[in-house]
Amino acid sequence: MDALREWLATTPMAQGMDPELLTGLAMLTFASLVLVGVALAAMIFIWCERKIAGYMQSRYGPMYTGRFHGWLQSIADGVKLLLKEDIWPANADKLLFRIGPLLVFTGAFLGYAVLPFSPTWVGANLDIGLLYAFAASSLVVTGVLAAGWGSNNKWSLFGAMRGAAQVVSYEIPLGLAVLPIVMSVGTLNLSQLIIAQQGYIWNWHVFNPIFFFAFFLYLISSLAEVNRLPFDLPETESELVSGYHTEYTGMKFAFFFLGEYADMFVVSAIAVTVFLGGWYTGIPAVDNFVHPAVVFIGKSVLLVMVQIWLRWTLPRLRVDQLMFVCWKVFIPATLGLVFLYGLSRVILR
Amino acid sequence: MTSVEIYEHLRERMPDAVVGYEANSAQPAILIDAEEVFELALLLRDSEKLSFDRLLVISGVDWEGYDEKGKGKHRKIAQYGEDGKPNDPGPEGTGDLGLYWYLHSMKYRHSIALKARIARDKASAPSLATIWPTAAWAEREIFDFYGIEFSGHPDLRRMFLPEDWEGYPLRKDYPMPARYHDVPLEGLPLAVRENQQSQEEGA
Amino acid sequence: MTDLQLSERTATMPGDQARPLKSDLLHINMGPQHPSTHGVLRLFITTDGEIVHTVTPYLGYLHRCAEKIAEGTTWHQYIVYTDRMDYLAAMNCNWGYCEAVEQLMRATGTEVEIPEYAQCVRVIIAELNRIASHLIAFGTYGLDLGAMTPFFYALREREAILNIFEKVCGARLMYSYYDIGGVKWDIPPDAMEEIKLFLKIFPKKLVEYNALLTENKIFVERLANVGVLDRETAIAYGCTGPVLRGSGVDWDLRRDEPWGIYDRFDFEVAIGRGQMGTLGDNWDRYYVRMLEMEQSVKIIEQAIAMMPAEGEIMAKMPRTLKVAPGEIFVRTEAPKGEMGFHIISDGGAEAFRCKTRSPAFHNLHVLEKLGEGQMISDLCATIGSLDLVLGEIDR
Numbered sequence: 018m019d020a021l022r023e024w025l026a027t028t029p030m031a032q033g034m035d036p037e038l039l040t041g042l043a044m045l046t047f048a049s050l051v052l053v054g055v056a057l058a059a060m061i062f063i064w065c066e067r068k069i070a071g072y073m074q075s076r077y078g079p080m081y082t083g084r085f086h087g088w089l090q091s092i093a094d095g096v097k098l099l100l101k102e103d104i105w106p107a108n109a110d111k112l113l114f115r116i117g118p119l120l121v122f123t124g125a126f127l128g129y130a131v132l133p134f135s136p137t138w139v140g141a142n143l144d145i146g147l148l149y150a151f152a153a154s155s156l157v158v159t160g161v162l163a164a165g166w167g168s169n170n171k172w173s174l175f176g177a178m179r180g181a182a183q184v185v186s187y188e189i190p191l192g193l194a195v196l197p198i199v200m201s202v203g204t205l206n207l208s209q210l211i212i213a214q215q216g217y218i219w220n221w222h223v224f225n226p227i228f229f230f231a232f233f234l235y236l237i238s239s240l241a242e243v244n245r246l247p248f249d250l251p252e253t254e255s256e257l258v259s260g261y262h263t264e265y266t267g268m269k270f271a272f273f274f275l276g277e278y279a280d281m282f283v284v285s286a287i288a289v290t291v292f293l294g295g296w297y298t299g300i301p302a303v304d305n306f307v308h309p310a311v312v313f314i315g316k317s318v319l320l321v322m323v324q325i326w327l328r329w330t331l332p333r334l335r336v337d338q339l340m341f342v343c344w345k346v347f348i349p350a351t352l353g354l355v356f357l358y359g360l361s362r363v364i365l366r
Numbered sequence: 367m368t369s370v371e372i373y374e375h376l377r378e379r380m381p382d383a384v385v386g387y388e389a390n391s392a393q394p395a396i397l398i399d400a401e402e403v404f405e406l407a408l409l410l411r412d413s414e415k416l417s418f419d420r421l422l423v424i425s426g427v428d429w430e431g432y433d434e435k436g437k438g439k440h441r442k443i444a445q446y447g448e449d450g451k452p453n454d455p456g457p458e459g460t461g462d463l464g465l466y467w468y469l470h471s472m473k474y475r476h477s478i479a480l481k482a483r484i485a486r487d488k489a490s491a492p493s494l495a496t497i498w499p500t501a502a503w504a505e506r507e508i509f510d511f512y513g514i515e516f517s518g519h520p521d522l523r524r525m526f527l528p529e530d531w532e533g534y535p536l537r538k539d540y541p542m543p544a545r546y547h548d549v550p551l552e553g554l555p556l557a558v559r560e561n562q563q564s565q566e567e568g569a
Numbered sequence: 570m571t572d573l574q575l576s577e578r579t580a581t582m583p584g585d586q587a588r589p590l591k592s593d594l595l596h597i598n599m600g601p602q603h604p605s606t607h608g609v610l611r612l613f614i615t616t617d618g619e620i621v622h623t624v625t626p627y628l629g630y631l632h633r634c635a636e637k638i639a640e641g642t643t644w645h646q647y648i649v650y651t652d653r654m655d656y657l658a659a660m661n662c663n664w665g666y667c668e669a670v671e672q673l674m675r676a677t678g679t680e681v682e683i684p685e686y687a688q689c690v691r692v693i694i695a696e697l698n699r700i701a702s703h704l705i706a707f708g709t710y711g712l713d714l715g716a717m718t719p720f721f722y723a724l725r726e727r728e729a730i731l732n733i734f735e736k737v738c739g740a741r742l743m744y745s746y747y748d749i750g751g752v753k754w755d756i757p758p759d760a761m762e763e764i765k766l767f768l769k770i771f772p773k774k775l776v777e778y779n780a781l782l783t784e785n786k787i788f789v790e791r792l793a794n795v796g797v798l799d800r801e802t803a804i805a806y807g808c809t810g811p812v813l814r815g816s817g818v819d820w821d822l823r824r825d826e827p828w829g830i831y832d833r834f835d836f837e838v839a840i841g842r843g844q845m846g847t848l849g850d851n852w853d854r855y856y857v858r859m860l861e862m863e864q865s866v867k868i869i870e871q872a873i874a875m876m877p878a879e880g881e882i883m884a885k886m887p888r889t890l891k892v893a894p895g896e897i898f899v900r901t902e903a904p905k906g907e908m909g910f911h912i913i914s915d916g917g918a919e920a921f922r923c924k925t926r927s928p929a930f931h932n933l934h935v936l937e938k939l940g941e942g943q944m945i946s947d948l949c950a951t952i953g954s955l956d957l958v959l960g961e962i963d964r
Contacts, residue, residue, distance in 0.1 A: 074721035171597050175945070178618075246715055247787055250946075330781075332788050333715030335946040336619060392676030392895040419804050423898065423926040425911040432915050434894050466911060468898050472804060472820065479898060500807030503934045511636070526629035526963060536637055 020137045021047055047140055051129045059278040060091035066325045073329050101267035106169050109264070113167030118265065118272035120160030125276045127153035128283035133208045135296055135309035146207040147199065150287055151192055154242065154280060158184050161251065164273075165261040176261040179336050180244060180251030186343045187241035187248075193351035194235035195291050197358040198222050207287075211295030218299030223292040227358050232292045234351055236320075239284035241339070243277060246328040250336050285320035289313060293320075369394035372416065372478050380406060393479055400465060400482035404492040404518070410469060410478075411497055418469040418478070421498035425468075426508040429483070430461030430538040459539035463489055463512055484514060493519035511536035594622060599948075601630045607709065607952065608959030610933075614945070621948055624940030626933055631963040639923035644670055644749060644890045647923065652743040654925060655961040657705050660698040660734075661903040662961070663747035664691060666923075668828055669899035669910035670749045670892060677893035677914075686880025687751035688830045692872045693764065694737065694746065694756075696865040700771070701730045702904035703858045703865075710855060710953040711782055714791055719782050726774055729767050736760035749890060751883035765873070768866055775863060783859060792855060793846025796939045796951035800849070806938070807931035810906025811861065812955055815841040815854030822902035834871050836864045851954040858956070861904075889918050898926075905929045905956055927961040 022043040034042075064079070068086065071078030079087025105114065130153075131146040133139045143149055158181050165177020199205060201222075202213040214221050222228045241248040251261055262273045289295060293316055296309030334342070367375070373387045373396050383402030388395045398406060410418040462483040470477040484491060493516035495502040505516045506525040513534035516522055524531065533540055545551060599612040609630035615622045635650050642650070651666040652659040671681045683691075708723030731741045737760050738746040738753065746753055756764075782788050798808070803816040813820060821838040823831045839860030841853030892914040900909040906928025913922040932955045939951050 070717075074718050075725055076721060171595065249715065329718050331716060332711065332782075332785065332791060334787060335791055335944060337944065338790055392673050392897040395896070421807060422900070422907070423909055423911060423924070425898075425922075425924040425926075427913060427922050432921060434916065466896075466898070468909075468911070472818070475825065498807070499805050500931055500934060503930065524629075526632040528629070535634070538640075 018043060018047055018140050018142075051140070052126070055126060055129065055279045055282075056275065058282060059275045060095065062278045062281070062321060062325075063094070063274070064088060064091045065322065066328075069322070069325050070329045073326075095271065098267055098271040103267045103269070104264075106264045108169045110167040110169070113163040114264075115167075115269075117160050117164030117167055117261075118269045118276070120163060121157050122160075122272045122276035122279065124154055124156030124158075124160060125280035125283060127156065128280070128287075131207055132283070132286045133211060133290060133295065134313050136208065136212075138310055139208060142206065142208055145205045147195060147205040147210070147287070147291070150207075150283065151188065154283065155184075155188060157276070157280065160276075161261050164265070168261070168264040170264055173261050173263050176251045176263070180261055182336070183241055183244070183248060183250060183339060183343075186340060187238045187347075190234055190343060190347035190351045191238040191242060193348065193355060194231045194238060195287075196351070196355045197227055197231055198291050200355070200358060200362070201225075201228075207290050210291055211297070214294045215297055216301060218294070221292065221294040221297075221299065223294075227354055227361065228292065231351070231354050232288070234347055234354070235288055235292070236323075238343075238347060239288065240324060240327065241343070242284055243280045243324070245281070245324055247331045247333045248339060249328075249333055250339060281321050281324055282317055285324070286313070286317040288320055289316040367415065367474065367476050369396070369478055372396070372476070375413075375415065376406065376409070379409060388481070395466075395479040395481045398480050398482050400484050400491045403465075403467070403480070403482065404494065404497070406480070407467075407494050407497045416471065417473045418471045419498075420470040420472060421494065421500050421504075422468045422470050422477075423466075424494075424501060424504040424508060425466040426512040426514060426536070427464035427466065428459065428461065428512060428537045429464050430459040430486075432461070457539070459486060459537060461538070462486060463514060463537075465491060465508070465514070467494075489513050490515040490517060492517055493522075495519050510534075513537065599945075604713075607957045608962075610952075610957065610959055610962075612936075612940075612948075612952075614940075614948070616945065619944045621940050621943050621945060624937055624948065626936060628933075628959075628963055631959045633964065635964040636922075636924055639920045641919060643918050644892060644920065647920065648748065649743075649745050651925075652745050653960055654927065654964055655702075655903060655905060655908070655929070655958045656742060657958055658698050658702040658904045659742065659744050660694050660746055661702075661901065662908060663745060664695055664829075665899070665901040665903060665908045666910050667747045667749050668901055669897060669912050672828075672899050673895055673897040673912055673914060674749075674892055676897060677895040679893060681750060681884055683751055683829075683884050684881040685830075686877050687882045687884075689872050689876035690752050690756055690882065691747065691829060692831070692834075693869050693876075694734075694752070696869045696872070697730050697733065697764070697767075699904045700862050700865050701727050703862050704730075706858055706904075706953075706956040707778065707782075707855070710950075711788075713949050713953040714788065716782060716785070716788065719778060722774070722778065722781075726767075726771060729763070729770075733760050733763050733767065736763065748883060748886075750886040751881070753882070755882050761873075764869070768870055771866055772863065775859065779859065783856065789845050789852060791946075791950055792850065792852040792954070794850050795846075795943065795947045796851045796954060797847045798849040798854075798935060798939060802935065802938065803849070806935040808906070808935055809928050809931065810902070810904070810956075811839075811854050811857040812906065812932045812935070814839060815857045815954075816849035817841055817843070817853075822900060822907055826900070828899070828901055833875065834868050836867050836871075839864060851950050854954040854956075891916060891918050900926065903928060905958065905961070906932060908961075925961070925964055927964065929955070929957045929959075930962045933957055933962060 022040060025043050025046065026039060067090065068078035079090035081087055082093045083089030128150045130140040131143055131150050161180040161184070162177050165173045198210065202210050204210070223232045244251050262270060265273060296313040298304055298307055298312050373384065376396065377384045380402065383399050383406045384396060385399055386397040388397060410416050463486055465482045465484065467480040468477065469480070482491070489512070491514055493501065493505055495505060496518065502520060503525065505519055506522060508514050509516060509522055510524040510527055511534060523529065532543065542551060594615045594617055597614045597616060599614055601609040601611040611627040611630065613625040613627060633653070635654065638650060639647050648663055648666060651662045655662050674681050704723040704727045708720035711717070711719040734744060735741050737756050738744050798812070798816050800816050800818055803813050803818060817840055819838060819840050824838055839857045841848055841857055843853060845852045894914055894916045896913045898909055898911040900907045907926070908928055909926030911924040911926065912920060915921040936951065936955065940948050943951065
């Protein structure tokens with residue numbers, strides 16, 4: 018953000034501008050860039066998902082829109098959603114129905130403010146960056162509940178209740194799983210967490226024996242956070258048609274979709290930051306040639322692909338099994354890891 | 367046990383219920399009195415030698431117009447006229463209704479068919495739903511199509527047709543109604559018909 | 570007959586025994602349009618959130634008056650209507666009806682001798698359709714539970730079978746292939762080659778499916794100990810087919826009351842053994858279908874081996890068939906269970922009464938018992954394991 022502000026200060030239009038105004042302009046520019054990036058990324062992810070799903074299911078995915086493997090399919094879908102009739106269910110709660118998708122998207126979008134794409138390309142280099150990211154993504158729950166209740170549909174309410182329970186529950190192992198790393202590095206600042214992993218690939222946190230398990234616990238909890246299979250109960254396609262977003266069409270539905278893929282990227286990016294070395298390639302010699310943002314985004318995209326892969330392979334869990342896994346397996350496991358790491362620090366001092 | 371042996375066994379124990387034995391039909395069947403079918407069923411299920419634990423099907427028949435020589439005329443479904451009333455619905459049927467149960471025993475691997483005739487104006491029979499639970503739905507289906515009321519049935523209501531349907535369709539004298547809640551049951555769809563009418567009125 | 574108790578799992582659910590919070594029951598309609606009710610089935614559920622208290626199926630959304638129509642169409646014309654009953658296993662329904670008419674004719678004195686070649690063709694085609702029907706059961710079951718990929722694999726194999734059927738009789742879903750006295754058309758040589766190729770490829774695919782879904786930990790967790798149907802309840806409710814065999818009852822009409830040439834085949838009857846949980850749970854019923862597909866492959870191989878090089882496909886039948894007066898009830902083993910036809914003839918060219926005993930109808934009845942105390946997700950799983958086809962339930 019500072020880099021952006023500096024660059025803006027050199028532009029002709031910013032001469033003689035109030036410094037506060039310049040900061041505001043920088044913030045606005047950053048947000049717009051991220052918004053455009055998120056929208057583009059979501060479109061690409063959706064296309065990837067459809068192609069990967071297709072090839073896993075021994076069929077092609079989209080092939081016609083845009084001659085080469087349907088690469089324009091997402092854009093076509095976006096245009097279609099824009100042009101769709103905006104249907105309101107009868108007796109829907111006007112306010113809640115409207116803000117549901119907005120809250121979901123905002124919750125996901127806010128996480129982008131702290132993602133360290135490169136040492137200089139950070140929106141806000143907060144010292145509580147990690148905490149902020151988790152807190153911001155909690156906003157999604159309110160959106161889900163608003164959508165489910167506002168739809169005036171019992172099945173949507175089901176989906177929303179399940180979704181709220183699931184997301185709220187899995188935030189705990191999500192946060193606890195990164196706690197050992199925070200203890201190790203000593204800060205919640207995301208850039209600092211990456212810098213602690215500089216050097217060769219074995220410096221990455223994931224290769225530390227205790228953090229290795231934390232990584233997998235984090236990965237699975239992040240699937241639950243984003244409502245992806247095997248944790249997609251809020252939107253179980255086969256039971257609740259679409260769960261809390263059954264009654265949505267057009268742009269509102271597009272916001273839900275965008276929000277889901279944006280959130281997927283955020284949790285993957287945090288996993289990359291905390292466990293997988295951030296913008297470091299793992300080979301110091303190569304680090305000089307490759308732009309850090311490319312590495313960071315590349316690794317996050319890889320994790321998103323893993324999430325897509327899991328979605329099309331596994332069946333889904335039932336809601337009580339999901340809760341069981343969270344409260345009786347993951348939380349003790351993550352707490353155990355925190356304890357173990359603390360113990361190891363004391364012993365190995 | 368063969369069908370004849372089962373028949374003899376039943377006739378010894380419940381001579382009033384068992385009316386006859388059809389040996390010369392395609393499948394031997396025991397003719398019974400419909401009123402006694404409940405006690406008979408208890409005997410068939412609980413007796414050590416018979417042990418019929420499966421009721422496979424209950425089938426209803428309307429014997430109206432049955433003619434052994436194949437000369438019986440099947441009554442066609444009545445056509446109806448402009449006023450919505452059936453043209454020439456034909457006289458009310460007078461023939462008997464019939465019931466048919468087919469039982470099977472897992473233990474002894476034998477099976478038997480029971481047949482009964484019920485007078486049309488007194489269309490009722492005891493329900494076997496408390497003996498074999500599968501009878502509950504089979505009897506609802508027969509009630510839906512033939513109008514035979516099963517006494518003692520836990521939940522006797524129509525199975526396939528809507529609750530407020532009138533008439534019992536599989537009876538041979540059933541005139542199909544012209545409409546069901548403003549939906550014409552024959553001919554062109556309502557929208558097309560109304561369109562045609564309005565065109566005629568406009569022209 | 571035992572009362573089915575609430576399953577172990579629900580007895581330990583917190584809100585179940587002592588209910589400090591007085592909350593109302595939620596009345597919800599599942600269907601008639603619903604992704605996982607396998608057709609237009611309406612289930613009226615009363616639930617207190619997630620746990621179902623009562624399930625009441627409402628039928629009739631696909632009722633097409635087949636039994637009334639039977640009284641106005643000739644014996645041959647009705648074969649087309651039997652296709653539409655269990656439309657996923659139309660060949661088996663056709664055969665059930667034709668078998669019933671043929672047995673009635675034999676019992677009332679008309680000689681009906683179906684040629685050996687036609688008998689073998691009948692068995693091959695029926696078993697192929699059994700595999701196709703079970704593939705759909707397997708694929709859609711995965712879909713109900715969120716595993717969307719096996720569905721495509723199942724359909725890919727089913728495409729092979731449907732291509733074979735298209736070569737044989739020209740249709741992919743509603744075949745009307747069986748006729749009273751034999752089959753309508755011969756199997757062309759290239760279709761026979763495709764059948765042999767299919768038999769070579771398919772067992773390997775079954776291994777794949779077992780690895781992907783059957784032994785998948787999440788899948789087993791969802792199905793084991795859920796929807797437990799014990800033996801007595803299954804028999805008392807008239808369940809047949811894989812639903813009955815999944816509860817451990819060793820009964821298969823193909824072996825125990827064979828019709829056609831089924832007494833000449835050597836195959837195993839798959840029954841549930843409670844491997845992954847309780848005997849009679851959803852997983853057992855599902856696994857019985859997987860095993861039955863293997864056995865069908867064996868039967869088809871034996872049938873091809875015992876088929877004469879060439880032969881007649883139809884017995885000599887009069888042009889307008891008139892069946893002598895009589896009454897018969899004949900059951901055959903369709904993929905869903907025991908499909909029966911109760912036929913009364915009055916000597917005319919049309920049936921006097923033709924009632925279909927639909928296996929899925931009686932299998933669905935047991936859902937009222939099984940559904941109590943389950944969660945809604947489990948209800949979807951149980952419905953999938955019963956393998957319903959509304960076409961034959963509603964007729």
